[in-house]
Amino acid sequence: MVKGIKKLDYAFYRRADVLAIARDLIGKLLVTRVDQVLTSGRIVETEAYAGPSDKASHAYGNRKSTRTGVMYREGGCAYVYLCYGLHHLFNVVTNREGIPHAVLIRALEPVSGLDKMAERTGKKSGDISLTRGPGNLSRALGLRHGMSGTDLCGQDIFIADDGTAVPPGSILATPRIGVGYAAEDAALPYRFIWQGNKYVSGKISG
């Protein structure tokens, strides 16, 4: 591993405050090694899903199934699922066993393995949409829903701190995307973005 880069440990993921974890993930590096190739990107957008009481969460009301059961595991593994039949959305499972908290990674700024990302997506390595949006970044990094449950402290998928400091004032909390069905919970400020970063999904701003 590259000097000066620290892989996040289980203690990071097992904290009780999923909002703090979602915020803390901004600026970290998401790294995958799929097909023997390393690809990575800096996290610039996340969303917290706060368990049984959160109407936007797959685990709302403690719903549990083969797919969502991964969310109930001890924090520190991946929850990847297929959305709309074609997009693989990558989440980080947090908190302790039995508490289905998760953080959806929604956008990255590409850091390494750009050529491989381009190959996987059929785009050019400079394409802004390469890792912008949860479906796009999963394709670029080779994340598939079959990888759900993968240990985040292993070699295949992990998140690291390379010492990059994000000014607290540049992290903005907003409502989550695409969860209009969640009634009053749709308005909760559970989405965190690195304000002004061009890889943040949605409207261009900042």
Place this chain on the structure above:
DNA sequence: CGACCGATCGTCT
């Protein structure tokens, strides 16, 4: 720029 729509299929009812 905003609104709309088709693609596509595993999962849950």
Place this chain on the structure above:
DNA sequence: GACGATCGGTCGA
């Protein structure tokens, strides 16, 4: 049998 924690293209103002 219906429905998405999306994306990218198209169409109209």
